[in-house]
Amino acid sequence: DTEVTQTPKHLVMGMTNKKSLKCEQHMGHRAMYWYKQKAKKPPELMFVYSYEKLSINESVPSRFSPECPNSSLLNLHLHALQPEDSALYLCASSQDVPGSPYGYTFGSGTRLTVV
Amino acid sequence: DQQVKQNSPSLSVQEGRISILNCDYTNSMFDYFLWYKKYPAEGPTFLISISSIKDKNEDGRFTVFLNKSAKHLSLHIVPSQPGDSAVYFCASRRPGGGADGLTFGKGTHLIIQP
Numbered sequence: 001d002t003e004v005t006q007t008p009k010h011l012v013m014g015m016t017n018k019k020s021l022k023c024e025q026h027m028g029h030r031a032m033y034w035y036k037q038k039a040k041k042p043p044e045l046m047f048v049y050s051y052e053k054l055s056i057n058e059s060v061p062s063r064f065s066p067e068c069p070n071s072s073l074l075n076l077h078l079h080a081l082q083p084e085d086s087a088l089y090l091c092a093s094s095q096d097v098p099g100s101p102y103g104y105t106f107g108s109g110t111r112l113t114v115v
Numbered sequence: 116d117q118q119v120k121q122n123s124p125s126l127s128v129q130e131g132r133i134s135i136l137n138c139d140y141t142n143s144m145f146d147y148f149l150w151y152k153k154y155p156a157e158g159p160t161f162l163i164s165i166s167s168i169k170d171k172n173e174d175g176r177f178t179v180f181l182n183k184s185a186k187h188l189s190l191h192i193v194p195s196q197p198g199d200s201a202v203y204f205c206a207s208r209r210p211g212g213g214a215d216g217l218t219f220g221k222g223t224h225l226i227i228q229p
Contacts, residue, residue, distance in 0.1 A: 004158070006158075033216055041221065042204060042219035042220060042221050042222055043159065043204075043217075043219050044219075045216040045217070045218075048215065048216050056215065056216060088156065090158050090159070092158075103161070104149065104161060104217065105161070106151075106158035106159045106160070106161075107158050108156075108157050108158045109156070109157065109158050111156060
């Protein structure tokens, strides 16, 4: 299995809703990432988990709450989002071995619309 | 401050010709670079990478060249095919080693014309 699977593919939520995005990989990768991509912009890093521990938080607002229940799963919990949070949310994974060739694999993303 | 720059938002190339996509970076600590191809509403797909200890890496129709002194890299696609039409992102592994994420350029939309 060489894929990163993200669910759901599309999500529409109100500003008072609570929802979660899910990401799964079975490549044995020990680093997992959340990126956010707005239209006509590059992906921007949000969070990094290394060996199931949060290692990087790029000053993301607390209405986004990541969780890594185990080495194969990564969640992003959403609460009280704003319309400007509408974007494509990408999950990625990689080997976390310093000095090794990097093999990042991205999922196909969740298209989130906040209404 | 953009640390990875792709100054051409779009590039149009005739089918069968060479496509050259350019990327510049400002952080001399960057040591590993990657190129991704992306279709709308899909995740980026890895194409090719290069370590800063090399100046060239080739994989089939794709070749990446790195000029460290100029902090410049380029992706060559030969010959260009219609399926190559997509947005191409240049990315750098952030310094620090380990799981540290990627910094992306703004992308170049490559259009292959028949």
